[in-house]
Amino acid sequence: MAAIPGDGTSSIRDEPRSASHAASPPLVIGAMMAWLAITWMVGLRQGFLFLVGIGFGAILAGVSFGFTTGWRAWIRDRDPTGFLAQLLAIGLAMLVSIPLIAGNEELTGAIAPLSVSLVIGAFVFGAAMQIADGCGSGTLYKAGLGNGFSLAVLPGFIAGSFIGAAHLDRWLALGSLPPVSLPEHFGVGLALVAQLAVLGALGTWLWRKRKRTDTRWQGRGIYVAAVLLAVFAVLNLIIAGQPWGIVYGLGLWGAKIATWFGADLAANAYWGNDAHQVRLESSLLTDVTSVTNLGLLIGALIAANFRGRARPATSASGKQWLVALVTGLVLGYSARLAFGCNVGAYFSGISTGCLHGWVWFVAAFAGSFVGIPLRERLGLKA
Amino acid sequence: MKLTRTAVFAATFWVTALAFVAIDWSRATPHNRFDEPPPWQLGQDKVEGASHCAAPLTSAPVR
Numbered sequence: 001m002a003a004i005p006g007d008g009t010s011s012i013r014d015e016p017r018s019a020s021h022a023a024s025p026p027l028v029i030g031a032m033m034a035w036l037a038i039t040w041m042v043g044l045r046q047g048f049l050f051l052v053g054i055g056f057g058a059i060l061a062g063v064s065f066g067f068t069t070g071w072r073a074w075i076r077d078r079d080p081t082g083f084l085a086q087l088l089a090i091g092l093a094m095l096v097s098i099p100l101i102a103g104n105e106e107l108t109g110a111i112a113p114l115s116v117s118l119v120i121g122a123f124v125f126g127a128a129m130q131i132a133d134g135c136g137s138g139t140l141y142k143a144g145l146g147n148g149f150s151l152a153v154l155p156g157f158i159a160g161s162f163i164g165a166a167h168l169d170r171w172l173a174l175g176s177l178p179p180v181s182l183p184e185h186f187g188v189g190l191a192l193v194a195q196l197a198v199l200g201a202l203g204t205w206l207w208r209k210r211k212r213t214d215t216r217w218q219g220r221g222i223y224v225a226a227v228l229l230a231v232f233a234v235l236n237l238i239i240a241g242q243p244w245g246i247v248y249g250l251g252l253w254g255a256k257i258a259t260w261f262g263a264d265l266a267a268n269a270y271w272g273n274d275a276h277q278v279r280l281e282s283s284l285l286t287d288v289t290s291v292t293n294l295g296l297l298i299g300a301l302i303a304a305n306f307r308g309r310a311r312p313a314t315s316a317s318g319k320q321w322l323v324a325l326v327t328g329l330v331l332g333y334s335a336r337l338a339f340g341c342n343v344g345a346y347f348s349g350i351s352t353g354c355l356h357g358w359v360w361f362v363a364a365f366a367g368s369f370v371g372i373p374l375r376e377r378l379g380l381k382a
Numbered sequence: 383m384k385l386t387r388t389a390v391f392a393a394t395f396w397v398t399a400l401a402f403v404a405i406d407w408s409r410a411t412p413h414n415r416f417d418e419p420p421p422w423q424l425g426q427d428k429v430e431g432a433s434h435c436a437a438p439l440t441s442a443p444v445r
Contacts, residue, residue: 041407043418106428110436144399146392241423245435252433256406279433283410284403289433297399335435344435356436 024305031298042285048239049288053295054302055232056244057141061300062307063225064216066138067342068129071368078211084203085217085226086347091199092230093351095192097237101352102188109352110243111179112339114359117171121164121337122345122360124330126367129342131375132327136246136341139331140293141300152324153331160332161247162254169269171337180355191353198358199350233351240288243348246296247335249289252279254332323378338364 031054039047059065070082101107112118129135132153134142139157142150182191236244255271259280265271271280284290335341338360340349346364349357420426 042413043415044421045419045423048421100424104424106423106426108434110434112436143395144392146388146390146395148388148391151391151395238424239422241429242434247435248433248437253402260405260409275433275437281411283407283413285407286413287433289435294399294403339437340435348434349436354436 053292054299057296057299115176122363126364127371130371153328156328161251164336
């Protein structure tokens with residue numbers, strides 16, 4: 001079976017390449033028009049961020065750079081390729097991001113507290129993302145490609161993110177330590193050396209434990225993509241003033257829909273916060289995370305069309321559709337408890353030197369060991 | 383062109399997404415084009431209000 005961008009399900013198949021190639025020029029023109037419209041309507045910054053989002057989507061879909069699949073390929077087959085590419089991307093982004101943030105107070109990292117909710121949320125997210133075969137970015141862009149399973153996951157993900165954020169104060173009441181920024185605690189140099197050492201040691205261990213396998217990522221493309229992902233992550237930081245994130249945008253979309261149906265969120269501990277109220281009242285096009293999410297969707301669609309893999313046929317049983325809906329809800333809810341998904345917490349947390357990124361990684365990776373057998377038990381074998 | 387179920391899914395998704403953005407735009411506070419942030423944050427005054435998944439409920443001291 002040919003690889004689907006960012007996934008590994010046997011229930012999803014590619015269609016002939018020739019069918020999709022013809023759609024690429026209109027898509028590129030459409031993306032350019034969307035960029036012009038966003039720039040005209042909400043400004044240059046949001047326009048640039050939309051382009052950055054297109055870059056993220058094109059990279060992820062262009063080489064099937066899946067965070068979820070990278071972990072699963074190593075856990076199940078001891079194929080380290082995807083996992084090593086993730087570490088490379090994080091390490092490269094970190095080498096630029098940490099000094100940039102340290103030297104420019106207008107830039108902020110993905111700084112989150114070390115809470116009980118972080119450990120629980122990340123563990124559950126790690127398990128659920130294996131069942132759903134996609135993290136925040138993976139679910140988003142596969143839905144844009146028309147993957148039915150991800151389309152079923154996405155509404156739950158949006159609702160879960162909204163509800164999880166709304167309940168965050170109760171979860172934080174279970175216990176929480178203040179955020180720990182490694183560069184602020186140990187200095188930029190030591191933080192960089194320590195994190196590089198851990199990433200390097202982890203990469204070496206993954207490589208030593210590898211087994212001979214037909215990896216889904218052939219050639220150097222996945223590593224080129226890792227370098228490009230790091231470049232775009234730094235661009236996101238420079239333009240937005242904050243690192244790349246996904247889940248806040250999804251929760252915001254859910255909160256907006258809730259308010260359209262009459263929900264009053266002004267009294268809620270999270271959504272009632274002044275900053276979030278402003279976001280709720282403003283267009284989502286003015287929100288940093290939402291506009292990169294939209295760009296990611298379009299970028300993935302363009303890249304998948306270029307590869308001829310834009311319309312993965314989907315077949316699933318009724319039970320599996322139900323699983324998709326419930327898993328989406330769990331993914332969104334747990335991501336909010338954990339202060340982000342693979343992107344906002346794992347990638348951006350570690351690459352900006354926040355300890356919560358490492359805690360997230362350990363808990364979510366442990367969760368994946370639970371999620372992979374569960375996925376197979378539910379008939380969603382890769 | 384044969385219309386597959388996946389093509390219908392994809393088309394439905396994109397129509398829904400566009401409708402969502404359009405409805406949101408119509409309901410949102412009108413955007414003030416004279417109060418836009420600079421094109422990039424680096425080297426500019428800090429813009430408050432940007433939100434990230436990692437942002438807690440309130441600004442907590444960083445250790």
